[in-house]
Amino acid sequence: xxxxxxxxxxxxxxxxxxxxxxxxxxxxxxxxxxxxxxxxxxxxxxxxxxxxxxxxxxxxxxxxxxxxxxxxxxxxxxxxxxxxxxxxxxxxxxxxxxxxxxxxxxxxxxxxxxxxxxxxxxxxxxxxxxxxxxxxxxxxxxxxxxxxxxxxxxxxxxxxxxxxxxxxxxxxxxxxxxxxxxxxxxxxxxxxxxxxxxxxxxxxxxxxxxxxxxxxxxxxxxxxxxxxxxxxxxxxxxxxxxxxxxxxxxxxxxxxxxxxxxxxxx
Amino acid sequence: xxxxxxxxxxxxxxxxxxxxxxxxxxxxxxxxxxxxxxxxxxxxxxxxxxxxxxxxxxxxxxxxxxxxxxxxxxxxxxxxxxxxxxxxxxxxxxxxxxxxxxxxxxxxxxxxxxxxxxxxxxxxxxxxxxxxxxxxxxxxxxxxxxxxxxxxxxxxxxxxxxxxxxxxxxxxxxxxxxxxxxxxxxxxxxxxxxxxxxxxxxxxxxxxxxxxxxxxxxxxxxxxxxxxxxxxxxxxxxxxxxxxxxxxxx
Numbered sequence: 230x231x232x233x234x235x236x237x238x239x240x241x242x243x244x245x246x247x248x249x250x251x252x253x254x255x256x257x258x259x260x261x262x263x264x265x266x267x268x269x270x271x272x273x274x275x276x277x278x279x280x281x282x283x284x285x286x287x288x289x290x291x292x293x294x295x296x297x298x299x300x301x302x303x304x305x306x307x308x309x310x311x312x313x314x315x316x317x318x319x320x321x322x323x324x325x326x327x328x329x330x331x332x333x334x335x336x337x338x339x340x341x342x343x344x345x346x347x348x349x350x351x352x353x354x355x356x357x358x359x360x361x362x363x364x365x366x367x368x369x370x371x372x373x374x375x376x377x378x379x380x381x382x383x384x385x386x387x388x389x390x391x392x393x394x395x396x397x398x399x400x401x402x403x404x405x406x407x408x409x410x411x412x413x414x415x416x417x418x419x420x421x422x423x424x425x426x427x428x429x430x431x432x433x434x435x436x437x438x439x440x441x442x443x444x445x446x447x448x449x450x451x452x453x454x455x456x457x458x459x460x461x462x463x464x465x466x467x468x469x470x471x472x473x474x475x476x477x478x479x480x481x482x483x484x485x486x487x488x489x490x491x492x493x494x495x
Numbered sequence: 496x497x498x499x500x501x502x503x504x505x506x507x508x509x510x511x512x513x514x515x516x517x518x519x520x521x522x523x524x525x526x527x528x529x530x531x532x533x534x535x536x537x538x539x540x541x542x543x544x545x546x547x548x549x550x551x552x553x554x555x556x557x558x559x560x561x562x563x564x565x566x567x568x569x570x571x572x573x574x575x576x577x578x579x580x581x582x583x584x585x586x587x588x589x590x591x592x593x594x595x596x597x598x599x600x601x602x603x604x605x606x607x608x609x610x611x612x613x614x615x616x617x618x619x620x621x622x623x624x625x626x627x628x629x630x631x632x633x634x635x636x637x638x639x640x641x642x643x644x645x646x647x648x649x650x651x652x653x654x655x656x657x658x659x660x661x662x663x664x665x666x667x668x669x670x671x672x673x674x675x676x677x678x679x680x681x682x683x684x685x686x687x688x689x690x691x692x693x694x695x696x697x698x699x700x701x702x703x704x705x706x707x708x709x710x711x712x713x714x715x716x717x718x719x720x721x722x723x724x725x726x727x728x729x730x731x732x733x734x735x736x737x738x739x740x741x742x743x744x745x
Binding site: 259279343347348471479483 | 591
């Protein structure tokens with residue numbers, strides 16, 4: 230084990246740099262590999278079944294420069310952002326309350342875990358009957374998917390806060406609001422961000438599913454229409470758009486998550 | 496039974512009673528929500544019908560195939576990735592953001608690949624479930640203490656013995672979590688597929704009942720589905736508790 234060598238800061242820095250280089254190389258190799266796999270799949274299955282990467286990107290730019298597209302994109306963005314805001318804020322508040330009050334947490338945790346694992350898509354008729362067609366049904370669909378992981382992660386984070394912190398809060402006679410903002414949220418922040426990451430992904434999924442059934446507008450609607458008419462080129466380009474956006478957002482949140490964990494006190 | 500469980504049961508029955516009362520006295524539109532007792536009647540009717548029983552069975556078979564495939568492939572892939580550290584590092588960001596991608600958009604592709612039968616549904620369930628198994632397998636393998644692997648080397652265990660006596664018991668909690676996720680995600684993937692395009696299965700039956708304004712059948716089927724998923728999860732949860740109880744120091 231060459232542990233002693235790391236004591237030399239110059240050498241350690243150089244090694245870290247080399248590690249970063251191989252990592253970038255690996256990421257590029259992986260990307261190239263995936264695109265090559267896609268291209269091979271397109272050749273084997275035929276262009277009708279799986280359009281090639283180049284054709285998909287071309288189709289995507291065509292769709293995005295269409296005059297109808299901004300309307301659809303804005304509709305989806307509005308529904309998604311509203312649902313995300315509700316999921317995060319309500320989930321955070323409920324999670325904090327359930328984490329702080331042990332008995333309520335114990336009572337509700339199995340219920341929430343059960344709700345998390347059921348296929349919520351079956352509730353779409355119920356949501357439609359309650360909210361009607363339109364943006365509120367989509368938002369409701371996004372929220373029921375996204376809020377539960379935020380609650381569960383926040384609740385567990387609050388429960389795992391070291392008792393010393395809470396005792397010092399009591400010793401300093403902090404009010405409930407002060408304890409929440411200066412002790413509980415900073416201490417639980419890494420887990421809360423993890424919860425936000427999962428909540429983000431599932432809210433997007435829920436909003437899109439809602440749009441596929443309960444709307445005449447939005448990216449989900451474009452997707453379901455293309456699916457019905459067997460327009461694989463449109464399906465693949467919209468899928469590519471969603472994959473890129475979702476992966477980018479998730480990667481940004483992941484980077485934030487890692488940074489918070491590194492600086493978090495043990 | 497402890498206090499939390501008692502309160503939980505009281506809470507659930509209370510909520511059902513309030514819903515029943517609100518529906519019966521017209522505080523909630525009968526067209527939107529029907530009383531829970533009527534939902535149960537609907538569930539009973541659905542179970543009594545030969546054709547709905549066939550739909551339910553079809554869905555359960557699809558979920559079972561997807562579950563088995565995802566657990567087998569997922570743990571094998573996890574083992575391989577654990578060995579190949581470089582590939583694992585490259586794949587890490589993809590694995591971490593995998594669930595942000597709405598997998599079901601690839602459904603049309605699978606229809607072209609497999610034809611209009613059960614396999615596109617199973618493929619969606621599998622894609623949804625397999626990554627959870629991979630992630631949890633990797634987590635479990637990473638947490639096997641170094642001293643265990645060294646002891647295995649000292650005792651000159653064969654790879655099979657090593658897998659059976661070291662890996663499996665040491666990584667069991669994570670592997671089990673992977674299986675639990677695989678169950679939930681297989682159900683979600685298969686049912687979602689049935690909703691979107693399929694012409695058979697429970698998801699299709701629920702959508703069909705909704706479209707023909709048969710609220711009783713629709714809620715009955717939803718109750719049946721949730722009861723099935725709920726009891727499977729409950730059984731897994733109890734089994735997991737027993738596994739943990741046997742592990743010393745946990």
